[in-house]
Each structure stands twice: as structure tokens, then as C-alpha cells.
Amino acid sequence: MNLDFFRNRATVRVFSDREVPDSLVCEIIEAAAHAPNTGNMQLYSVVVTKSEEGRQKLAPLHFNQPAATGAPVLLTVCAxxxxxxxxxxxxxxxxxLYNFGGWLSAITDAAIFAQQIVTAAEANGLGCCYLGTATYNIDGFSEALDLPEGVMPLVGIALGYPAEKEHLVSDRLPMPAIVHFEKFHDYTAEDIDAYYKEKESLAESEIxxxxxxxxxxxxxxxxxxxxRDLNEAVGDAALRRMGVRK
Amino acid sequence: MNLDFFRNRATVRVFSDREVPDSLVCEIIEAAAHAPNTGNMQLYSVVVTKSEEGRQKLAPLHFNQPAATGAPVLLTVCAxxxxxxxxxxxxxxxxxLYNFGGWLSAITDAAIFAQQIVTAAEANGLGCCYLGTATYNIDGFSEALDLPEGVMPLVGIALGYPAEKEHLVSDRLPMPAIVHFEKFHDYTAEDIDAYYKEKESLAESEIxxxxxxxxxxxxxxxxxxxxRDLNEAVGDAALRRMGVRK
Structure with missing residues (x-):
């Protein structure tokens, strides 16, 4: 598998009417479950939402973003x-495991599993969009999906066949912003200018x-x-869900 | 890319002497950085350790596990x-972002990025072993790698060419253990018996x-x-590192 597969991938937010067979969804999840995880405990699960009723219930929890309302399949990956x-x-x-150390393993396992689902789906012609909104309303998702104690929604994935063949590959920070050799080099003001120069000069950024x-x-x-307010609220709800904070 | 690629992958813990060129490590990381992330903020970084001195310093922090001591390249992926x-x-x-909500995004981004590195590496003939020990000694890694405030080691990755061609694919729980359709079905005692039957009957489990x-x-x-003690200590250290707990 060529590295260009990874470089040229793009998030898909508009889906075609083509149905995604249950068998394909299951095959992708089954293959993705071979991703590495903590001690082979597989501290994750996934709720598949395909029914009209189910998707309508999740839509407002995902703030009715078009990627969520237009996708034939919604996955909710949980720690x-x-x-x-x-x-x-x-x-x-x-x-x-019922403490933050256990949850940290579960969150890591769930994110790795989610990304393996996305890669397996993309490699098979499907398109995906992560829905970070899964953590914006942890209580709402828990109620809608009957998630019990010990299960926390981490990311949503909108899944379907892309409406269009071509997708715009997003910009990324240059390598020196991300990679540190041997020791972490702290970011100077000059570094920041260099790292963000391209992103800041994009036409879409100015708009x-x-x-x-x-x-x-x-x-x-x-x-x-x-x-800050949003992140604090998300964080507090997650800490409460994990029993780390009352 | 066939789903069998995902099904047949296996963790590699023994590496050959074959050198992994810096250029390949960089290409893999650069390709992996195209993985989805929160709002394209890319809330992760990675420290590459290749020097003899650097690897010797990290080895005891990884409890001298052979996968860590025998790998030509160690990556420390950080939120x-x-x-x-x-x-x-x-x-x-x-x-x-300096609150648990921000950190939750960063941990998720870092885990997704790490897994994309692993997949890109495996697809190019390299072998990987996650080192969960990166969170077992957060303070030790932070000191060894000069990680400043706002940067937390999440997972290590031992990287190299596999010593052997064939690797044992680990067992995984059956699909009903992981996938929930429309609603979460809580796990009954009968479910648990069915899910863990195969794992418990493996010869290696009995040993x-x-x-x-x-x-x-x-x-x-x-x-x-x-x-519990271990997880509590890991969790407390992570919460302190993130400034969530004193």
C-alpha cells in the first residue's frame, strides 16, 4: 500500500444515495478490530445507527451538521x-480499570479502533467524516443509545459512499512542526511563524x-x-461520565 | 487495499538488524499526518529516538521490554x-484548550495519528509494537525527552523490520461482543460466557x-x-500532567 493512499485521503462530508450493505459495515468493523489495543482487552465498542428513526434521533446531538444528517450510516465509537x-x-x-488510568487505555483503544475503521472504509471506496460532537453531548448520546455506566461515546463516524469522486486534501502543518528528533524542541515565535505561514495564507483562512x-x-x-467554555464543559462532562469528578 | 491486510496484521516484537532509513521514518510520519484530527489543529507531536544513547535512556522507562530494547527506532507519540x-x-x-476537554481532543488526535503511523509502516513492510508503558512513567519520559508543559506522552511505538516473515495473528473477541445495532445491548452473564469462550480455551491462556x-x-x-494500583497511579500522573488534578 503506497504512502500516497495516506497522503491523498480526504474527509468526505457529502454522501451519495448508494446503500452501504450491512455485511460491508460488519466486515470493515471486524477487520478493524484487529488493530492493536491495550493488552488485547479491546476496551471499546461501537453502536451502528442505520435506521431512519435512529439517525433522526442522533442528528440534533450532532448539531444537525450535514455530514451527520446526510450519511446512510452513523457509527458511535465508545470507550x-x-x-x-x-x-x-x-x-x-x-x-x-474503573479509574482514569483504565479510561485512558480505553480512550486510546477506541480512537485507534475508530481510525482503523476509517482507513479500512476509505480503502474500500467509502468516505468518512469524524463527528467530534460525540463528546459535546455525552449525556445525550448515552440516553439515545442506552449507553450504560462504563461506556463513554468518544467519536462519531459518518459513513457512506462519496457523492463526488474528487475531494480536496486538507492542508497540514509542515513536518518540523510535528516531528522532534531525540529531544523535544520547544516552539519559538519564529518557529510558530514558519509552521503556520502556509495555513494562514490560504484563501479560505482569510475568508x-x-x-x-x-x-x-x-x-x-x-x-x-x-x-474555552465549550472545552471546559466537554471536559467536565467526560470527567463526570468516567467518575473522575462528581 | 483488501480487508485481509487489516485482518492479517500482527504486532512485531522482534526486529532484524536492517536499518530503517531516516527518510522512510519521515515519509511515514508525513503521510500519517494526513489522518483526520480535531478541527485540523493537529494536537499531537512525535519524538523520534534512533541514537544509541537515546534508546538506552528510554529502555528502562519501557521496563526494558525486548520490543523496546531491540527496536532500531522508538517513537513517542504525544498529545x-x-x-x-x-x-x-x-x-x-x-x-x-488548557482543560480536560482540550486534552481529550489531543489524546484522541494523538491516538489516531499513532495508528495511522502504524498502518502506514505495516503497509510498507515494517513491523510495530505499541508500548503502553509511555503512560506508566509520564514524568520519566517528560524528563528524558524534554517534554514541556502542554505535551503528554501517550504511546510509544517500537519500529523496525521484522526478524521473521510470519507472525501470529492474535485472537479477537467475536463481533457480537463489540458491535451494537441501533441501541447498546448490555452484557449478560451468558453473553460474557459466549464472548470469552474462545479466548479462555486457548492453550496460551491456560499456560x-x-x-x-x-x-x-x-x-x-x-x-x-x-x-487497580497500577491504573490508579497511571491515571493520577496523567491527570496531574494535564493540570486536571493537583
Whole structure:
């Protein structure tokens, strides 16, 4: 598998009417479950939503974003320490995972599993869009999907056949922004200028700044798209769900 | 890319002497950075350790496990909210990510990025072993790699050419254990028996139980491999590193 497969992938937000057979969804998930995970405990699970009723129920929880409302299949990938705990209950053992260390393993396992689903789907002609909104309303998703204690929604995945063949590959930061050799090199102001130069000079970035009435792209991200209040609320809800905070 | 590629992958723990060129490591990381991430903020970074000195320093932090000591390349993939924060500092903006919600995005981004590195490496003939020990000694890795505030090691990856061509594909739980249709079905005792039947009947599981002087495989996992004390310590250190707990 050529590295260009990884370079040329793109998120798909508009899907065709073509049905995604249940058998294909299951095959992709089954193949993806061979991804590495913590001690082979597989601390994740996935809820598949295909019914009209189910998708309509999840749509507002995903803020009715078109990728969610237009996808024939919605997956909700969950960190799941419950199955392992139940296994212990049935086998004269006491789970040691009901604490943040256990959850950290489960969150990592679930994210790795989700990405393997996305890669397997993309390699088979499907398109995907991650829905980060799965953590924006943890209680809402838990209620809609009957998620019990020990199961936390981590990411949604909108899945379907792409409406169009060609997709715009997003910009990425240059390698020196991401890779550190031997030791972490801290980011200087000069580094930051160099790393973000291309992103900031994109036409879409300038439009983004103007539309939001801001002076810099960083202000759009930190004040409009990912503001502190939102992140604090998401974090508090997640910590409560994990029993780390009351 | 056939789904069998995903099904037949296996973790590699023994590496050959064949050198992994820097250019290949960089190409793999660069390709993997096209993985989806939160709002294209790319809340991750990776430290590449190839030097003899560097690998010797990390080995004990990875408990000298053979996969770590025998690999020509060690990657430490980190959740990184620092780069974005520095960008905000330089652009009249105030980051909203320094809270658990921000860290949850970063952990998810880092795990997805790590898995894309693993898949890209495996697709190019390399072998990988995740080193979960990266979170077992967060302070130690931070010191060894000069990780500043806002950067947390999440997973290590031992990388190299496999010593052998054939690798044993690990068992996985059957699909009904992982997939839920429309609603989460809670796990009953009968479900647990069915899900774990195959795993518990493996010859290696019986050896594992006997070697550890336990009665059930769940006891080996919960009392020996992933005991509560260990997970609590890992979780507390992570929460302190993220500033969520003092």
C-alpha cells in the first residue's frame, strides 16, 4: 500500500444515495478490530445507527451538521471498560480499570479502533467524516443509545459512499512542526511563524477570519470554533461520565 | 487495499538488524499526518529516538521490554496542546484548550495519528509494537525527552523490520461482543460466557493462568497485568500532567 493512499485521503462530508450493505459495515468493523489495543482487552465498542428513526434521533446531538444528517450510516465509537468489568464479575475477579488510568487505555483503544475503521472504509471506496460532537453531548448520546455506566461515546463516524469522486486534501502543518528528533524542541515565535505561514495564507483562512469578524485565524479557532467554555464543559462532562469528578 | 491486510496484521516484537532509513521514518510520519484530527489543529507531536544513547535512556522507562530494547527506532507519540497555545500567544488570541476537554481532543488526535503511523509502516513492510508503558512513567519520559508543559506522552511505538516473515495473528473477541445495532445491548452473564469462550480455551491462556497461579484468565488480567494500583497511579500522573488534578 503506497504512502500516497495516506497522503491523498480526504474527509468526505457529502454522501451519495448508494446503500452501504450491512455485511460491508460488519466486515470493515471486524477487520478493524484487529488493530492493536491495550493488552488485547479491546476496551471499546461501537453502536451502528442505520435506521431512519435512529439517525433522526442522533442528528440534533450532532448539531444537525450535514455530514451527520446526510450519511446512510452513523457509527458511535465508545470507550468501553464495562465488558471487561463484567467478565471479571463472572470470573471471580475484580476489575482494576474503573479509574482514569483504565479510561485512558480505553480512550486510546477506541480512537485507534475508530481510525482503523476509517482507513479500512476509505480503502474500500467509502468516505468518512469524524463527528467530534460525540463528546459535546455525552449525556445525550448515552440516553439515545442506552449507553450504560462504563461506556463513554468518544467519536462519531459518518459513513457512506462519496457523492463526488474528487475531494480536496486538507492542508497540514509542515513536518518540523510535528516531528522532534531525540529531544523535544520547544516552539519559538519564529518557529510558530514558519509552521503556520502556509495555513494562514490560504484563501479560505482569510475568508474564515473575515466571516467571523476576527483579526487572526488563531482567534477564529480559540474564540469561535473551540472556545474555552465549550472545552471546559466537554471536559467536565467526560470527567463526570468516567467518575473522575462528581 | 483488501480487508485481509487489516485482518492479517500482527504486532512485531522482534526486529532484524536492517536499518530503517531516516527518510522512510519521515515519509511515514508525513503521510500519517494526513489522518483526520480535531478541527485540523493537529494536537499531537512525535519524538523520534534512533541514537544509541537515546534508546538506552528510554529502555528502562519501557521496563526494558525486548520490543523496546531491540527496536532500531522508538517513537513517542504525544498529545500536544502546546503548539496551538503558542500559536495563539503569537496571534493576539487566548487558547481555550488548557482543560480536560482540550486534552481529550489531543489524546484522541494523538491516538489516531499513532495508528495511522502504524498502518502506514505495516503497509510498507515494517513491523510495530505499541508500548503502553509511555503512560506508566509520564514524568520519566517528560524528563528524558524534554517534554514541556502542554505535551503528554501517550504511546510509544517500537519500529523496525521484522526478524521473521510470519507472525501470529492474535485472537479477537467475536463481533457480537463489540458491535451494537441501533441501541447498546448490555452484557449478560451468558453473553460474557459466549464472548470469552474462545479466548479462555486457548492453550496460551491456560499456560498464563498456571504460570501466574490464578484460577481464571480474568484474574491474571485484573490482578497481575492491569491491577487497580497500577491504573490508579497511571491515571493520577496523567491527570496531574494535564493540570486536571493537583
Amino acid at each position: 468501553d471498560i464495562r465488558r471487561f468489568g463484567k467478565w471479571c464479575d463472572c470470573r471471580q475477579a475484580k476489575t482494576g 474564515f477570519i473575515a466571516e467571523n469578524g476576527k483579526r487572526t485565524l488563531a482567534q477564529v479557532f480559540s474564540e469561535v470554533r473551540y472556545p | 500536544d496542546i502546546r503548539r496551538f497555545g503558542k500559536w495563539c500567544d503569537c496571534r493576539q488570541a487566548k487558547t481555550g 498464563f493462568i498456571a504460570e501466574n497461579g490464578k484460577r481464571t484468565l480474568a484474574q491474571v488480567f485484573s490482578e497481575v497485568r492491569y491491577p
